[in-house]
Amino acid sequence: MTLERGATRLRPWLDTDIPFLMRLRNDVALQAQLLTQARGSNEAKVRQWLRDRTALPGRMLLVIAESATDAPLGFVQVSDLDPLNRRGELGIGLAHEAQGHGHGGRALALLLEHLRTTRGLRKMSLQVRHDNQQAIRCYERAGFVRCGLLRSHVHIEGAWRDVILMECLLEATG
Numbered sequence: 069m070t071l072e073r074g075a076t077r078l079r080p081w082l083d084t085d086i087p088f089l090m091r092l093r094n095d096v097a098l099q100a101q102l103l104t105q106a107r108g109s110n111e112a113k114v115r116q117w118l119r120d121r122t123a124l125p126g127r128m129l130l131v132i133a134e135s136a137t138d139a140p141l142g143f144v145q146v147s148d149l150d151p152l153n154r155r156g157e158l159g160i161g162l163a164h165e166a167q168g169h170g171h172g173g174r175a176l177a178l179l180l181e182h183l184r185t186t187r188g189l190r191k192m193s194l195q196v197r198h199d200n201q202q203a204i205r206c207y208e209r210a211g212f213v214r215c216g217l218l219r220s221h222v223h224i225e226g227a228w229r230d231v232i233l234m235e236c237l238l239e240a241t242g
């Protein structure tokens with residue numbers, strides 16, 4: 069499955085993406101934005117992560133790539149896919165050099181449209197650090213609204229951080 073809007077493509081992961089994805093998995097600052105820690109991933113661990121995210125039921129992962137070159141820029145993932153209640157949990161990460169060029173906004177629009185029309189989902193939710201203004205802005209532009217606050221919820225970069233809960237009713241995004 070390949071989805072495309074302007075300069076941004078969503079597609080399944082390829083073997084040639086592994087070195088790039090290993091760099092993201094080992095990027096301490098990026099993983100801290102993703103509410104987790106870099107774990108010293110080697111190629112085998114990255115492959116296992118990709119298998120877990122794509123082969124297990126209730127999960128999906130797509131690579132965000134540059135349309136013109138197909139070069140990988142990051143990834144989007146959905147977890148806790150609940151077919152009964154037709155909802156899931158969303159995550160997104162772009163390499164530093166790919167941020168701030170609209171890829172995140174286009175990737176979210178593509179993914180939400182796909183989840184609504186092809187997967188029949190009606191709602192997505194996510195967690196984001198309260199100090200991650202770039203991500204919050206991007207999510208709001210994609211149709212997410214704040215629906216809760218988990219105070220002092222994660223210990224990242226030496227401090228306890230609040231986490232904002234956001235949700236998006238897919239019917240409302242058109």
Ligand SMILES: CC(C)(COP(=O)(O)OP(=O)(O)OC[C@H]1O[C@@H](n2cnc3c(N)ncnc32)[C@H](O)[C@@H]1OP(=O)(O)O)[C@@H](O)C(=O)NCCC(=O)NCCS
Binds near residue numbers: 162170173174
């Ligand atoms: C969050 C992320 C996916 C957004 O993708 P992106 O391609 O960088 O974002 P876009 O360029 O589509 O849009 C970002 C928006 O935030 C705005 N923005 C950028 N820096 C900002 C800041 N410091 N404060 C507030 N807004 C900011 C941009 O102006 C833009 O808004 P606009 O479209 O109204 O002009 C990407 O930056 C990323 O992967 N960050 C690191 C990982 C991460 O934080 N993931 C989310 C974890 S929950």
